[in-house]
Amino acid sequence: xxxxxxxxxxxxxxxxxxxxxxxxxxxxxxxxxxxxxxxxxxxxxxxxxxxxxxxxxxxxxxxxxxxxxxxxxxxxxxxxxxxxxxxxxxxxxxxxxxxxxxxxxxxxxxxxxxxxxxxxxxxxxxxxxxxxxxxxxxxxxxxxxxxxxxxxxxxxxxxxxxxxxxxxxxxxxxxxxxxxxxxxxxxxxxxxxxxxxxxxxxxxxxxxxxxxxxxxxxxxxxxxxxxxxxxxxxxxxxxxxxxxxxxxxxxxxxxxxxxxxxxxxxxxxxxxxxxxxxxxxxxxxxxxxxxxxxxxxxxxxxxxxxxxxxxxxxxxxxxxxxxxxxxxxxxxxxxxxxxxxxxxxxxx
Amino acid sequence: xxxxxxxxxxxxxxxxxxxxxxxxxxxxxxxxxxxxxxxxxxxxxxxxxxxxxxxxxxxxxxxxxxxxxxxxxxxxxxxxxxxxxxxxxxxxxxxxxxxxxxxxxxxxxxxxxxxxxxxxxxxxxxxxxxxxxxxxxxxxxxxxxxxxxxxxxxxxxxxxxxxxxxxxxxxxxxxxxxxxxxxxxxxxxxxxxxxxxxxxxxxxxxxxxxxxxxxxxxxxxxxxxxxxxxxxxxxxxxxxxxxxxxxxxxxxxxxxxxxxxxxxxxxxxxxxxxxxxxxxxxxxxxxxxxxxxxxxxxxxxxxxxxxxxxxxxxxxxxxxxxxxxxxxxxxxxxxxxxxxxxxxxxxxxxxxxxxxxxxxxxxxxxxxxxxxxxxxxxxx
Numbered sequence: 001x002x003x004x005x006x007x008x009x010x011x012x013x014x015x016x017x018x019x020x021x022x023x024x025x026x027x028x029x030x031x032x033x034x035x036x037x038x039x040x041x042x043x044x045x046x047x048x049x050x051x052x053x054x055x056x057x058x059x060x061x062x063x064x065x066x067x068x069x070x071x072x073x074x075x076x077x078x079x080x081x082x083x084x085x086x087x088x089x090x091x092x093x094x095x096x097x098x099x100x101x102x103x104x105x106x107x108x109x110x111x112x113x114x115x116x117x118x119x120x121x122x123x124x125x126x127x128x129x130x131x132x133x134x135x136x137x138x139x140x141x142x143x144x145x146x147x148x149x150x151x152x153x154x155x156x157x158x159x160x161x162x163x164x165x166x167x168x169x170x171x172x173x174x175x176x177x178x179x180x181x182x183x184x185x186x187x188x189x190x191x192x193x194x195x196x197x198x199x200x201x202x203x204x205x206x207x208x209x210x211x212x213x214x215x216x217x218x219x220x221x222x223x224x225x226x227x228x229x230x231x232x233x234x235x236x237x238x239x240x241x242x243x244x245x246x247x248x249x250x251x252x253x254x255x256x257x258x259x260x261x262x263x264x265x266x267x268x269x270x271x272x273x274x275x276x277x278x279x280x281x282x283x284x285x286x287x288x289x290x291x292x293x294x295x296x297x298x299x300x301x302x303x304x305x306x307x308x309x310x311x312x313x314x315x316x317x318x319x320x321x322x323x324x325x326x327x328x329x330x331x332x333x334x335x336x337x338x339x340x341x342x343x344x345x346x347x348x
Numbered sequence: 349x350x351x352x353x354x355x356x357x358x359x360x361x362x363x364x365x366x367x368x369x370x371x372x373x374x375x376x377x378x379x380x381x382x383x384x385x386x387x388x389x390x391x392x393x394x395x396x397x398x399x400x401x402x403x404x405x406x407x408x409x410x411x412x413x414x415x416x417x418x419x420x421x422x423x424x425x426x427x428x429x430x431x432x433x434x435x436x437x438x439x440x441x442x443x444x445x446x447x448x449x450x451x452x453x454x455x456x457x458x459x460x461x462x463x464x465x466x467x468x469x470x471x472x473x474x475x476x477x478x479x480x481x482x483x484x485x486x487x488x489x490x491x492x493x494x495x496x497x498x499x500x501x502x503x504x505x506x507x508x509x510x511x512x513x514x515x516x517x518x519x520x521x522x523x524x525x526x527x528x529x530x531x532x533x534x535x536x537x538x539x540x541x542x543x544x545x546x547x548x549x550x551x552x553x554x555x556x557x558x559x560x561x562x563x564x565x566x567x568x569x570x571x572x573x574x575x576x577x578x579x580x581x582x583x584x585x586x587x588x589x590x591x592x593x594x595x596x597x598x599x600x601x602x603x604x605x606x607x608x609x610x611x612x613x614x615x616x617x618x619x620x621x622x623x624x625x626x627x628x629x630x631x632x633x634x635x636x637x638x639x640x641x642x643x644x645x646x647x648x649x650x651x652x653x654x655x656x657x658x659x660x661x662x663x664x665x666x667x668x669x670x671x672x673x674x675x676x677x678x679x680x681x682x683x684x685x686x687x688x689x690x691x692x693x694x695x696x697x698x699x700x701x702x703x704x705x706x707x708x709x710x711x712x713x714x715x716x717x718x719x720x721x722x723x724x725x726x727x728x
Contacts, residue, residue: 036482041486041487041490042486042490145365145367146367219480219552221480222710306483307481307546307550308480308481308550309479309480309552310479310710311552311556312555312556312710313708313710315556
């Protein structure tokens with residue numbers, strides 16, 4: 001009975017995380033199209049509205065993600081005749097599942113976390129590494145030159161940038177002295193200058209840019225560079241394609257959440273310890289700060305997409321191996337010295 | 349599950365493989381195919397395979413009256429039609445010995461320069477799109493739209509104007525048109541620094557474009573490269589200056605050049621040409637009100653209009669390069685032969701193949717757009 005109760009409770013908790021997450025994913029696509037549309041002097045989606053929802057539903061285009069989902073669901077799933085059917089179907093799942101599973105250890109506010117494990121950071125690294133299998137398997141199973149080329153590029157890129165990302169996380173681990181994400185946030189206690197983005201600035205930047213590369217977003221979107229080889233999911237259609245799409249956006253939100261937790265103080269208020277502002281904002285719950293920070297990182301993701309052209313593939317690899325990995329290695333060394341010297345205010 | 353009779357395709361023991369680029373490909377402007385042989389990402393063989401937009405203009409023109417062809421020629425190249433009309437009209441005028449009134453010449457020059465700005469805005473956006481920067485493309489298209497509005501006010505059509513007819517132009521400029529034009533030019537000039545920030549000075553774009561698709565001066569002359577692509581190699585050759593037509597000998601303008609001959613140089617030449625065209629248009633706005641007179645010479649009944657026997661070769665500096673029409677008349681109501689020398693057919697077939705060879709697959713689309721190759725005009 002006890003076990004059943006525990007199982008049910010966990011299931012409910014999972015649903016409480018996953019359903020809003022999927023909604024966020026859906027409306028991230030809407031936000032992306034609106035924001036980039038604004039930057040590109042056009043309107044973005046402005047036809048479908050949801051008048052059943054009171055005020056917000058009347059915004060033009062607000063129902064677009066739902067219309068898109070319905071459209072994709074009713075589309076036929078085409079499986080190429082020489083494709084490996086099992087792998088072809090399983091590949092989107094392999095891409096999507098890790099992006100959702102990683103949310104198990106993300107603390108939304110103090111103590112508000114599904115599973116408070118001590119090896120949280122390791123678990124995140126493990127999960128984000130699995131995501132690349134979805135890409136490789138999709139390219140392989142499609143039995144198409146374009147898909148295979150796209151998946152090879154994407155896999156090489158993800159693996160290269162994972163190294164730089166892993167080193168950046170080593171820096172966080174050294175600074176916080178813990179693998180538990182909650183404790184990493186607690187180690188950044190104080191106002192926004194106490195957060196890790198300042199002492200770990202090079203690692204923060206490397207992590208942010210690697211995050212963009214890791215999610216195959218512009219300007220590192222060679223995997224689906226539509227003007228080159230169309231990408232690893234050329235052969236996919238309908239809901240299978242939509243799952244890849246959802247996985248990409250879920251990964252974006254995940255990377256933003258991790259950046260927030262590890263470098264931007266998670267749920268902490270930016271005004272802690274500042275005389276006038278702290279009491280003024282004392283009523284704001286931690287989860288609001290968390291969501292606000294995640295949103296700003298997401299906005300950054302969209303912003304660079306509208307601003308930067310795509311790097312060439314060899315340039316991306318060069319940037320990863322010859323610039324980012326050395327930077328992180330050097331800064332880990334510097335960080336060790338800073339910690340030994342007990343540099344205030346971060347490591348005192 | 350594989351079918352029973354599945355036979356894996358045996359390839360020779362080689363690292364090479366073949367990819368089709370087009371005819372419907374997001375990185376290609378219009379329908380145009382490229383067969384690419386690759387080892388890894390490197391191009392070891394490339395063949396341009398056009399013909400998907402072949403509409404047989406030169407043959408159709410032989411079957412229509414001289415005046416009917418006015419409606420046909422702008423369709424040869426979609427983004428930049430007025431030079432086609434102008435060149436055709438000039439070839440007809442040379443055969444028929446028609447004298448174009450002064451005011452019509454100024455109006456023609458104005459519409460040609462407006463079209464040049466339009467085409468450059470369009471293709472500068474196009475250069476950004478294959479490397480994933482769609483903002484610049486949308487900006488270019490949005491700003492081009494202001495010029496299309498002007499075209500609409502002037503000619504009644506946004507893209508295919510059919511405005512320049514043999515002997516003059518179809519209509520005089522409407523009231524207040526020059527003020528509107530002046531206003532749009534001010535706007536565009538104020539907007540160019542924003543384009544600089546977004547695109548021309550973008551470090552990632554420089555990284556992509558420097559040293560890619562280099563044409564040397566000797567190669568450019570040997571391959572018949574013209575227009576901005578030629579000027580990007582450092583040769584200041586321009587039909588407007590070398591063989592002035594209309595009123596270009598009365599205007600002051602520079603011929604912008606770059607030296608490196610790569611994708612970046614070609615892009616920067618186009619940017620400078622927008623500024624030069626703005627300069628030219630300002631001079632036209634200043635002079636045009638003083639020039640009075642008819643806008644068209646007297647034409648015979650166009651349905652029974654027999655041109656005398658003869659031939660003529662007219663050339664124009666179009667937005668994409670040197671455009672020429674060679675028209676032959678045997679004294680009938682229809683042309684005996686009209687040949688179009690389009691700039692893009694040189695750029696898109698031979699030059700594109702040679703520039704891509706040894707490069708990387710990602711750069712194909714970038715090189716093609718930087719050459720400003722227009723598939724409809726290649727196929728004609």
